[in-house]
Amino acid sequence: MKNPIFQNSYIIGVISAVLIFGSLVECRVPSSSNKIDYTAINCRKHSAILTDFGAVGDGKTLNTKAFNSAITKLSQYANDGGATLIVPPGKWLTGSFNLTSHFTLFLQKDAVILASQNEADWPQLPVLPSYGRGRDAPAGRYSSLIFGTHLTDVIITGNNGTIDGQGSVWWEKFKKGEMKLTRPYMIELMYSDQIQISNLNLINSPYWFVHPIYSSNIIVNGLTIRAPLDVPNTDGVNPDSCTNVRIEDNYIESGDDCIAIKSGWDQYGIKFGKPSEHIIIRRVTCISPKSAMVAIGSEMSGGVQDVRIEDLTAINTESAVRIKSAVGRGGFVKDIFVKGLNLNTMKYVFWMTGSYGDHPDSKFDPKALPEINGINFRDVTAKNATIAGKLEGISNDPFTGICISNATIEMFVKKDSDIEMDAKKVKLPWNCTDVAGVTSNVVPQPCALLPDKKVDCPFPTDKLAIENVQFKTCSI
Ligand SMILES: *[C@@H]1O[C@H](CO)[C@@H](O)[C@H](O)[C@H]1NC(C)=O
Ligand SMILES: *[C@@H]1O[C@H](CO)[C@@H](O)[C@H](O)[C@H]1NC(C)=O
Ligand SMILES: *[C@@H]1O[C@H](CO)[C@@H](O)[C@H](O)[C@H]1NC(C)=O
Ligand SMILES: *[C@@H]1O[C@H](CO)[C@@H](O)[C@H](O)[C@H]1NC(C)=O
Ligand SMILES: *[C@@H]1O[C@H](CO)[C@@H](O)[C@H](O)[C@H]1NC(C)=O
Numbered sequence: 001m002k003n004p005i006f007q008n009s010y011i012i013g014v015i016s017a018v019l020i021f022g023s024l025v026e027c028r029v030p031s032s033s034n035k036i037d038y039t040a041i042n043c044r045k046h047s048a049i050l051t052d053f054g055a056v057g058d059g060k061t062l063n064t065k066a067f068n069s070a071i072t073k074l075s076q077y078a079n080d081g082g083a084t085l086i087v088p089p090g091k092w093l094t095g096s097f098n099l100t101s102h103f104t105l106f107l108q109k110d111a112v113i114l115a116s117q118n119e120a121d122w123p124q125l126p127v128l129p130s131y132g133r134g135r136d137a138p139a140g141r142y143s144s145l146i147f148g149t150h151l152t153d154v155i156i157t158g159n160n161g162t163i164d165g166q167g168s169v170w171w172e173k174f175k176k177g178e179m180k181l182t183r184p185y186m187i188e189l190m191y192s193d194q195i196q197i198s199n200l201n202l203i204n205s206p207y208w209f210v211h212p213i214y215s216s217n218i219i220v221n222g223l224t225i226r227a228p229l230d231v232p233n234t235d236g237v238n239p240d241s242c243t244n245v246r247i248e249d250n251y252i253e254s255g256d257d258c259i260a261i262k263s264g265w266d267q268y269g270i271k272f273g274k275p276s277e278h279i280i281i282r283r284v285t286c287i288s289p290k291s292a293m294v295a296i297g298s299e300m301s302g303g304v305q306d307v308r309i310e311d312l313t314a315i316n317t318e319s320a321v322r323i324k325s326a327v328g329r330g331g332f333v334k335d336i337f338v339k340g341l342n343l344n345t346m347k348y349v350f351w352m353t354g355s356y357g358d359h360p361d362s363k364f365d366p367k368a369l370p371e372i373n374g375i376n377f378r379d380v381t382a383k384n385a386t387i388a389g390k391l392e393g394i395s396n397d398p399f400t401g402i403c404i405s406n407a408t409i410e411m412f413v414k415k416d417s418d419i420e421m422d423a424k425k426v427k428l429p430w431n432c433t434d435v436a437g438v439t440s441n442v443v444p445q446p447c448a449l450l451p452d453k454k455v456d457c458p459f460p461t462d463k464l465a466i467e468n469v470q471f472k473t474c475s476i
Contacts, residue, residue, distance in 0.1 A: 037474070037475045038474055039198075039472065039474070040104065040198075040472060041194060041469060042082065042102070042104075042474075044084045044474070045081025046077040046081060046083040047084040048070060048074060048083065048084075050086065050087050050092065053065075053069050053073070055092060057088070059093055059114060062094065063092050063093060064094045064095040064121060067092075067097040068097050068098070071099060072100075078101045081102075082104070083102070084103075084105075084106050085103070086476055087158070088111055089110035092111070092113050092114060093114045093116060094114070094115070094116060094145075095115075095118070095122055096122050096145055096146075097146065099146065101154060102153045102154075103153075103154055104156075105157070107162070108161055109158070109159045111158065112162045112164055113145075115145045115167075122142040127141065128213065128264075132268030136174060136179040136181070136207075139180060140182070141182035142181055143184060145184060146186065148190070148192055151189065151193075154189065154195055155195075155196040157198045160200065160224075162203060163201070163202050163203070165205035165206050166204055167205055168204065170184075174232055182207065183206040183207035185209070186207075187202075187209065188211040189212050191215065194217045195217065195218040196218075196220075196221075197218075197220045198223065200224075201226070207233050207234070208234070209227075209234065209237065210225075211240060212238075212239055213242065214241050215242050216243045216244050218239065218244065218245045219248075220237050220247045221246070221249050223236075223251070224251045225252040225253070225254065225258075229255050229287065230290070232255060233256050234255050235256045235260050236252035236254050236257070236258045238261070238262055239279060240261075240299075242279075243277050244464065244466040245276075245279040245466060246280050246466040248283050249283045250284045252287075252288075253286070254287075254288050255288070255290060255291070256288065256291045257294070258286035258287075258293050258294065259293070260292070261307060262297065262304075263301060264300075264331075265301055265329075266330070266359055267330075267368070269301025269302045269329075269330075269331065270302070270365075273302055275302050275303035275305060275331075276300075276303075276307075277304070277306045279464075280307075281307070281309045282309070286313070286314050286315070286317055287315050287316050287317065289316050291317070291319075293319070293343075294320070295322050295323075295324055296321070297325050297356065298324035300331050300332075300333055303333075303334075304332070304333045305334045305335045305336075307335070307337070308460060309337065309339070313341075314341070314346060317343075317345075319347060319351040320348075320349055320350070320351075321336075321377070323336075324352075324353050325372065325394075326358065326370075327394060328364030328366060330365070330368035332373070333370065333372045334374045334375075339377075339379050339459040340380075341377075341379070343380070343381065343382035345385075346382060347386045347387060348390050349387070349388050349407075350377070350388065350391060352390075352392060352393070352399055352435070354372075354397070372399035373399070375401065376458055376459065377407065378405045378407075378456065380407035382407075383410045385409050385410065385411055388411070389430040390430075391435045391447070393434030395434055397434070398436055399436070401436070402435055402437025402438075403437055404437070404442055404457065405439065405440040405441055405456050406440070407443070409443060430444070430445075430446050432447035435450070436449060437450050438453040438455055439451070439453070440454050440457075
């Protein structure tokens with residue numbers, strides 16, 4: 001016999017072989033029922049489990065050190081096939097931690113990452129250069145729960161594991177005006193390329209949920225995002241000065257915009273000058289009674305162009321695809337294409353605002369006017385709407401190239417019991433100022449500034465590069 005174990009004694013040999021083989025089966029070769037397949041832009045050669053780094057999933061032990069040491073350890077595999085950090089079932093309390101390149105954070109089903117509610121667990125970051133100050137407070141901002149900068153190829157996914165921002169303490173402090181720094185985002189990636197965030201439940205972010213900024217080649221899909229409908233600034237997905245972005249198959253309910261496309265704020269955004277462009281958003285369902293399904297702006301000073309929005313459903317939102325800007329913003333919003341909106345219970349179906357205000361400071365340039373041009377909508381069905389269109393450009397700076405075709409809006413009908421309501425409260429279906437464009441086959445009849453021209457508003461037939469990115473099947 002070649003195996004030395006079998007040389008001394010047959011019996012000891014058999015027992016040892018069983019033990020060794022048994023332990024091999026247990027630890028090294030997961031049975032096929034333990035294998036989890038998932039889809040990702042890249043699979044990884046190496047992996048580790050959070051508990052290997054001393055983490056305790058009791059919902060009380062702080063695991064920031066475990067996350068940091070796990071990711072530091074796994075970062076050594078960046079140039080050797082990359083690595084996955086597996087977050088197993090349990091409640092993993094943590095402060096902010098940083099990701100690394102060629103890395104996947106994988107949350108198993110029943111894994112819950114809980115964000116610490118103690119400000120001491122949140123390092124401070126300098127203000128974003130395209131904003132010039134923190135959004136809540138001028139001084140600066142807290143790092144996001146999951147943060148990364150200057151990364152390549154980073155994936156945050158799972159089979160519906162949960163990230164719980166435990167935002168209530170932050171929302172209360174904000175409402176009381178007690179924030180000295182800006183509240184943390186749930187996930188922020190800066191100056192990064194090749195990002196995937198998918199197949200997770202994200203709940204109760206202190207501030208925006210998903211914030212890629214100055215980044216490219218981003219896929220956000222299969223997310224269920226939930227925050228209470230009355231809390232401030234819990235936007236779902238906010239691409240900010242990003243290019244090549246694909247946001248699809250997500251369900252979002254929030255107190256603020258489900259999706260907001262941004263590119264910096266007034267003079268800071270103009271100077272930084274990085275647009276958000278080549279973005280596709282499709283098959284998203286949104287509930288947001290106080291905000292938009294998709295907002296463009298109000299921070300759009302670096303410009304927003306080539307945005308394609310397709311097959312979205314809104315269930316009780318304030319508006320659908322809303323453009324927000326102001327004197328002092330500069331920048332542009334152009335080549336926006338929207339096709340296939342299914343809208344139910346909505347205050348404004350078409351809404352553009354040129355007087356949003358909300359400046360970082362008093363040093364904005366009153367001559368910096370935004371250019372809003374080429375905003376196309378087609379195939380829109382709305383039920384129970386209060387106002388069909390409120391399109392308000394800027395005097396001496398009209399919003400142009402607006403096109404709306406094949407839109408049917410059923411207005412909110414007052415019940416018999418409401419009939420004696422004050423006649424002045426009955427809103428006009430359309431109110432347009434400082435805008436120019438055309439419509440076709442739109443009911444109720446639009447305002448005179450958008451005459452009927454028998455057109456089909458365009459929607460691009462080419463594909464964005466990010467649409468051609470295919471998922472691979474990976475397993476852990
Ligand atoms: C995370 O990255 C930021 C920005 O580079 C840095 O300030 C911070 O110290 C990092 N945190 C850790 C735990 O390494
Ligand atoms: C994850 O949740 C979504 C939405 O609830 C569901 O459609 C999907 O089947 C779930 N996936 C897994 C792997 O549980
Ligand atoms: C008009 O839009 C509806 C969806 O709102 C769509 O089903 C229909 O095919 C469109 N009609 C044309 C002629 O494109
Ligand atoms: C219609 O919208 C109003 C608010 O404008 C809301 O109170 C009502 O419940 C909605 N009706 C339906 C059937 O959704
Ligand atoms: C129409 O919109 C303008 C600009 O927002 C506003 O000043 C005006 O009061 C509105 N008119 C009606 C009838 O609501």
